[in-house]
Amino acid sequence: MGATLTELIHAIETADSKTAMVVAVTNLVAVQDVATIPTLITVLGYNNPGAAVAAVDGLVALGSAAVPDLLHEIDGYNYGARAWAIRALALIGDPRALPILLETAKGDFALSVRRAAARGLGTIDWSLLPPDQAAIAQGSVVTVLTEATTDPEWVVRYAAVAGLQTLMTTLIEPQSYKTLIFASFNQVFQQDDTPAVQARARLALDTLHGHIE
Amino acid sequence: MAHDSQPLVNTEEGSLTVDQAIANLRQTADGGLRYYAAWWLGRFRVAEPEAIQALVVALDDERDRAPDGGYPLRRNAARALGKLGDRTVVPALIQCLNCDDYYVRESAAQALESLGDPQAVPALRSLLAGGVAVAVAVPDKPHLVQPYNAVLEALGTLGARDAVEDIKPFLDHDVAQVQNAAARALYQLTGDATYCDRLLQRLQEPNLQLRRSAMMDLGAIGYLPAAQPIAATLAENSLKLIALQRVLESHLRQSGFPMAGLTDEARGVLSLMDELL
Structure with missing residues (x-):
């Protein structure tokens, strides 16, 4: 088996370039685990469009399970993250x-x-x-x-x-x-x-x- | 619906009226008001003769000087004139191509491209004099000696076929955006799609800025085979949608829409756009 969830999340926290971030998020998305939802939502606020697109795709794939956390994110102060969260909600259709x-x-x-x-x-x-x-x-x-x-x-x-x-x-x-x-x-x-x-x-x-x- | 022709409705930009903006531009006591008025007249497409005339006067302004010796009001006035569609200002904009201020020259080249008048071609071509050898960075400035991107793009749009041999060497310029601008112009001038392949390859660049600029170049030339690669590149959906809109609208013009119905190609681009909303 590949890396553990903790290692995959750590890879996002320590990514040292925009490209490395996109790779790390893509790897985390591939796990398709509801435990990744909080990390994927954090990525929405990183001002990295490539990573945000990947995170939105991951959240959308998890569907309704991601909706409560996304609705919570809408109340946040980070405008960019809010926009991506609304985009994810729009794609989920809940x-x-x-x-x-x-x-x-x-x-x-x-x-x-x-x-x-x-x-x-x-x-x-x-x-x-x-x-x-x-x-x-x-x-x-x-x-x-x-x-x-x-x-x-x-x-x-x-x-x-x-x-x-x-x-x-x-x-x-x-x-x-x-x-x-x-x-x-x-x-x-x-x-x-x-x-x-x-x-x-x-x-x-x-x-x-x-x-x- | 002409959404840009409602200057008084959008009050987000302040409570200026057309008359007030023109008056603000004509007075000389408050430089800030003049600068803003020039921008505002372009933004809200105020193409009245009084506005045009005041903007042309502003192209020779000597009062508003930046710390680096530049002419901020001239830059704004040139940009505004590019949006107003009045070709009588072309000779005045051509004069601006000789201005000491790089950004005035750049704004003027872009405005001349927008106005679409081929009489600007010889003056634009003269900025390529010396070729790639002299097209180097200005020491301590974030730009080259001339606004090559704007000049190359304008020559392509204005159909300057005589300039093809002048433009070709810029495909090998050190700066990727300059290469893109040259490829874009050469495609417009020759119809040779191999130039577009260079731009398509740029969509795979690791650098987001380069991907964005290639997308916009492909959109500007309306290259239909680029639709799928644009949709697939890693970048903001907002920009992809704008690039695809341009590709689509170029195809719609060629296919006789709306009198004629939608072609399969148009449906294909629409379906790519739907996915990006």
């Missing part, structure tokens, strides 16, 4: 993250965080909620994401369209929101000033055509 994702997509000042939250709102695992609660929460998500299709930043509008497209296929009451969501897609396709965002709306319309009708 409904316990809904309040923070809704709030973030609406108003966080960093566009990369609004972007991640908008994406995450589209990929919530609704089967973890009772259907009546899920239906209510989906109404809030539709409201926030259709609003986000007019965000000042192109990448947030892009993520909102992508999020709405995914959400559309998991709606419990699709008839209630279909018109609103298609109107959003059409508006973005026809009027957005960023061709990449228009293209994303075109893709959503192409993909959903026939799926819903």
Whole structure:
């Protein structure tokens, strides 16, 4: 067998370059053990994008088990770590993250965080909620994401369209929101000033055509 | 939706109005106000004739001097003019290529690239005079004798095909970013994809700065085969998304979108972008 968990964590604490850190985090992620969660969350605050990406991947692979610690990290002072934690929560799709994702997509000042939250709102695992609660929460998500299709930043509008497209296929009451969501897609396709965002709306319309009708 | 054309809405940057910003730039008593006003007019794309004229005047400013002898207001004015799309300022920016201040020359070269007017080509080319042999660092400064990156990139964007032989030697310059800029320009000028292979190799560099700069170069030239390698390189998703956006939009222009539908290639780039959100 390879190194023990303690040795792998020690390797992160003593990494002497950004590259060595990425290697150490990658090795720790490979263990896939919930005991690595606190260390992986610490890495999110190191201002090392390569290592943070690897740590996020590791946390996402551990899924719901990582959610309580990640939600705790959101309250921290390290803004970079907070952004990565929201990104991990967005990728995990656990409904316990809904309040923070809704709030973030609406108003966080960093566009990369609004972007991640908008994406995450589209990929919530609704089967973890009772259907009546899920239906209510989906109404809030539709409201926030259709609003986000007019965000000042192109990448947030892009993520909102992508999020709405995914959400559309998991709606419990699709008839209630279909018109609103298609109107959003059409508006973005026809009027957005960023061709990449228009293209994303075109893709959503192409993909959903026939799926819903 | 023209998000950049709402100068009065975004109050985060202070409560300036267009008139106030122009007035601030014209007065000479408070250098700080002038410096900020020049930036602000560019940031909010204020392309009114009064703004343009005040910015052109600022290109000759003698009052605002940095401790190193530089001209901070001129730098900001040149950057702003690059964003305003008015080509009548090209001769004034060409004059700036002779300024003593390296950063004024760099800002002017970048602005001339943005404005897209080929009449700037001869003056830009003259900054490559002497070739790689003289393209060395200035003692005690963090830069070379000329803003080679900005000049090479501008020559590529402006379609300076006559400059190809001047540019080629810079592929072997000591500074990796200069090599990248040369490769990028040579691809734009010749269409020879082997130049892009050099940039693709850079995406494997251990140095994050070099990976970032190669990504942005590949995005700037809209090289479609770079989409997958850009998505796979180790760097911030935010930057990858911007590089992929440029690759995608270059392809969208060529494929007649939005009149024409999405091509399979466009769908492929969109799916890479979705994964990075």
